[in-house]
Amino acid sequence: xxxxxxxxxxxxxxxxxxxxxxxxxxxxxxxxxxxxxxxxxxxxxxxxxxxxxxxxxxxxxxxxxxxxxxxxxxxxxxxxxxxxxxxxxxxxxxxxxxxxxxxxxxxxxxxxxxxx
Amino acid sequence: xxxxxxxxxxxxxxxxxxxxxxxxxxxxxxxxxxxxxxxxxxxxxxxxxxxxxxxxxxxxxxxxxxxxxxxxxxxxxxxxxxxxxxxxxxxxxxxxxxxxxxxxxxxxxxxxxxxxxxxxxxxxxxxxxxxxxxxxxxxxxxxxxxxxxxxxxxxxxxxxxxxxxxxxxxxxxxxxxxxxxxxxxxxxxxxxxxxxxxxxxxxxxxxxxxxxxxxxxxxxxxxxxxxxxxxxxxxxxxxxxxxxxxxxxxxxxxxxxxxxxxxxxxxxxxxxxxxxxxxxxxxxxxxxxxxxxxxxxxxxxxxxxxxxxxxxxxxxxxxxxxxxxxxxxxxxxxxxxxxxxxxxxxxxxxxxxxxxxxxxxxxxxxxxxxxxxxxxxxxxxxxxxxxxxxxxxxxxxxxxxxxxxxxxxxxxxxxxxxxxxxxxxxxxxxxxxxxxxxxxxxxxxxxxxxxxxxxxxxxxxxxxxxxxxxxxxxxxxxxxxxxxxxxxxxxxxxxxxxxxxxxxxxxxxxxxxxxxxxxxxxxxxxxxxxxxxxxxxxxxxxxxxxxxxxxxxxxxxxxxxxxxxxxxxxxxxxxxxxxxxxxxxxxxxxxxxxxxxxxxxxxxxxxxxx
Ligand code: SF4
Ligand code: SF4
Ligand code: SF4
Ligand code: SF4
Numbered sequence: 238x239x240x241x242x243x244x245x246x247x248x249x250x251x252x253x254x255x256x257x258x259x260x261x262x263x264x265x266x267x268x269x270x271x272x273x274x275x276x277x278x279x280x281x282x283x284x285x286x287x288x289x290x291x292x293x294x295x296x297x298x299x300x301x302x303x304x305x306x307x308x309x310x311x312x313x314x315x316x317x318x319x320x321x322x323x324x325x326x327x328x329x330x331x332x333x334x335x336x337x338x339x340x341x342x343x344x345x346x347x348x349x350x351x352x353x
Numbered sequence: 354x355x356x357x358x359x360x361x362x363x364x365x366x367x368x369x370x371x372x373x374x375x376x377x378x379x380x381x382x383x384x385x386x387x388x389x390x391x392x393x394x395x396x397x398x399x400x401x402x403x404x405x406x407x408x409x410x411x412x413x414x415x416x417x418x419x420x421x422x423x424x425x426x427x428x429x430x431x432x433x434x435x436x437x438x439x440x441x442x443x444x445x446x447x448x449x450x451x452x453x454x455x456x457x458x459x460x461x462x463x464x465x466x467x468x469x470x471x472x473x474x475x476x477x478x479x480x481x482x483x484x485x486x487x488x489x490x491x492x493x494x495x496x497x498x499x500x501x502x503x504x505x506x507x508x509x510x511x512x513x514x515x516x517x518x519x520x521x522x523x524x525x526x527x528x529x530x531x532x533x534x535x536x537x538x539x540x541x542x543x544x545x546x547x548x549x550x551x552x553x554x555x556x557x558x559x560x561x562x563x564x565x566x567x568x569x570x571x572x573x574x575x576x577x578x579x580x581x582x583x584x585x586x587x588x589x590x591x592x593x594x595x596x597x598x599x600x601x602x603x604x605x606x607x608x609x610x611x612x613x614x615x616x617x618x619x620x621x622x623x624x625x626x627x628x629x630x631x632x633x634x635x636x637x638x639x640x641x642x643x644x645x646x647x648x649x650x651x652x653x654x655x656x657x658x659x660x661x662x663x664x665x666x667x668x669x670x671x672x673x674x675x676x677x678x679x680x681x682x683x684x685x686x687x688x689x690x691x692x693x694x695x696x697x698x699x700x701x702x703x704x705x706x707x708x709x710x711x712x713x714x715x716x717x718x719x720x721x722x723x724x725x726x727x728x729x730x731x732x733x734x735x736x737x738x739x740x741x742x743x744x745x746x747x748x749x750x751x752x753x754x755x756x757x758x759x760x761x762x763x764x765x766x767x768x769x770x771x772x773x774x775x776x777x778x779x780x781x782x783x784x785x786x787x788x789x790x791x792x793x794x795x796x797x798x799x800x801x802x803x804x805x806x807x808x809x810x811x812x813x814x815x816x817x818x819x820x821x822x823x824x825x826x827x828x829x830x831x832x833x834x835x836x837x838x839x840x841x842x843x844x845x846x847x848x849x850x851x852x853x854x855x856x857x858x859x860x861x862x863x864x865x866x867x868x869x870x871x872x873x874x875x876x877x878x879x880x881x882x883x884x885x886x887x888x889x890x891x892x893x894x895x896x897x898x899x900x901x902x903x904x905x906x907x908x909x910x911x912x913x914x915x916x917x918x919x920x921x922x923x924x925x926x927x928x929x930x931x932x933x934x935x936x937x938x939x940x941x942x943x944x945x946x947x948x949x950x951x952x953x954x955x956x957x958x959x960x961x962x963x
Contacts, residue, residue: 269887270887270888283727283728285724285755285756285757286707288753288754288755289704289706289707289708289754289756290706290707314703314770315703315704315706317704317756317757317759317761317762317770317774318757318761318762318765318767318881319724319725319757319761320724320725320761320881321724321725321727321728323881324725324728324879324916324919325728329887329888331884331887331888333881333884334884334885337667337765337884338884341663
């Protein structure tokens, strides 16, 4: 079958007992512009990584906002931090800073600075 | 023997100071990386060492670079450093003459006037006394300037003075007191014994009404004690830059260069920072956006005391203006990148999903537009037109499915990811068998030059266009427009390309200068390297930059970077064009004049031009 670069997701119900919504508030502290996102998807449309694979930044952002972190770290590893998404965003969201911070927060790897 | 207990604090302080400095030197040198050690060993016993000695005198003693930046500030540093140095050297000579041996008590030179009470009884005593008084006067003038600087740093041409840590404060107060106390102590002794010169002697005469007998010893004690305080605080304060700058100059001359990882050389560099604060004035985050705690001086201080936060490390445009301004030559932006480096997972690959094409034509040139150029398609169209007009066979490497060059990753400290991208791109470039790589984006250009290991030369499109013009493959007509050129950070300070873009622009129009250009050019504010500031702050930086660039009211503001173009264009102040775009609409094409007129997509430029 042809790979169209997107798939139909399973229906998802947001379970407030398990979802970690607090993390999003911490992200907002770091990147205040994150809450301006209107999920238009322009970032994903221009994405360099998206030329090659199904990586979808808008979706990653949405998942994180809803407190669903499963598989998110591996997904974000696909981004090249090239910054195109930041330049096209109509709402001035610092998308690149979101990805940067999410990587650090979500990665198994304890992204500490190299020992001095 | 010339001894009195008041010499003890001084002597103890001096021993502690030397012990700590030697310990630090050894641990830094041990931490140098392999390449740095190799160069040190190779060049240690060559002519370079002599050159380095000369530079130490010029920079660490006379402070020529600071002098050039700001004469008053330079004089202050020179009078303190060089004056004090001469006081030690001349004082030592004097005391050796007095004692009749070179191996007199080491403290004798420091407290000489107290011990040499009978005046004028050794070789050239009068002359020595005069010189020593004169040197003391020079140093005191430096101290006075330092105090004035603290109070009103504007007077020295600096907008912001640096904030201090505790050790700095101890060392600074001690430094202010050392020389006034020395003056007073020597003067009281002169009042009693008459061994003073024009300065200490006269002050001694003025003091004759005071109980000088009772004042003499306490003053010498005080002098010795502040010396102790200064020596002990020095290695932990900003004044560590004095001994560190010396070793830095030697290492640099021997050929040690900072690499991508933090090393002993980085340690030496951050300790060589005198916290002069010149970099604060250079930073646009300070003067255009009012952010005052992230500049190199603060970043270096926090790194040195191990309390650097991510927010400070990441809040920098990596524009390199501070590196350019730093009189010590500290590679501030490079060290910041080193501090951003993240841990790596050995063997992990990140971009295996990307299936990049190999080249199957046989091009002369590989063209890499870069991610940012894909957001400014007019640059790409222009480059295509230029290649075609010059009859060059090229392969557009990232036309359909390109990858990022890897530099944005590296600037955020993800070195492993960056290497992954580099190896993929390198394979593509070499698959083409082309003779030259041309790119439109200075960020990619810098990466190709510094981080890739390429078998072919790489040119930025401005350099390439210049070559095409020189070789007669491309002929341009003069549009008669006035143009100001904005130097992109990565192309200018980053890669030292200043002349090629200007040479091209001179062919097309009247090139005007702006107040801040070349090494001093401003950042457009769009830099990807800063992951902390928001759009509003970037806008402030951009607007301030536009203000400077358009002061002469040019018809066109030219730049050579898609990212600069994108950020400047949104300022809506002036027509902003990449050099490639301006070139493309001014090509004289003799061979196929008709084709140019009918080339449809070019009409857009012609229109937006007017
Ligand atoms: S382009 Fe901006 S507003 Fe649109 S989805 Fe992406 S981040 Fe959100
Ligand atoms: S920074 Fe990442 S998410 Fe944004 S466009 Fe580039 S690859 Fe895509
Ligand atoms: S980094 Fe350079 S310019 Fe900045 S305070 Fe240190 S020595 Fe001065
Ligand atoms: S590199 Fe630029 S933004 Fe960063 S501290 Fe230096 S002058 Fe400021």
